[in-house]
Amino acid sequence: MGVIIAVIIVVIVLAGVFYIHTVSKLGRLHESARNAAGELDTLLWDRNHILGQVIKILEENEISVPDECKTDLGLGLGMLPTLQMSIYTTINRRGNIIFSIVKEHPELAESEKIKHLMGRFTNLKIDIADSGSRYNQRATAFNAYIQTPLARFLASRKNMREKGHFNIAVAEVTT
DSSP states (O other): OHHHHHHHHHHHHHHHHHHHHHHHHHHHHHHHHHHHHHHHHHHHHHHHHHHHHHHHHHHHTTOOOOGGGTSOOOOOTTOOHHHHHHHHHHHHHHHHHHHHHHHTOHHHHTOHHHHHHHHHHHHHHHHHHHHHHHHHHHHHHHHHHTTSHHHHHHHHHTTOOOOOOOOHHHHHHTO
């Protein structure tokens, strides 16, 4: 009788440890993917902000800027990867328009401030590619983990859904 009780206690303890491990890992993977997505959101905001600074310089020099380059993109934290890709594409298209306008005005193209902003804009494109790669790795790890039965059950109870991917190649093609 004592052996049966000991086995039952061991099974209950092991089940509890497995449950706690699963909940903990699920939370860590979810948080990691969410933080990486937030990093992408921030980089997109930075890149859009740089365009705003260049537009302001153009307008201060009485150079016309197309209205399509000035509309609000509705940037914020927690965007889905498909929305991030759409915004990335829009920012790239706007950047192409704005920087072609700058090149038409040699006096501005030689400005140190414009050169700095254009360089930062380009560097952020590289940062976004790196950040997108990190996000995709974390999203893939989360998605793979929730394929296990207990993790899937717990994720569904906490409204954690499978994560989409930030596909920079698709966003680049649509630019």
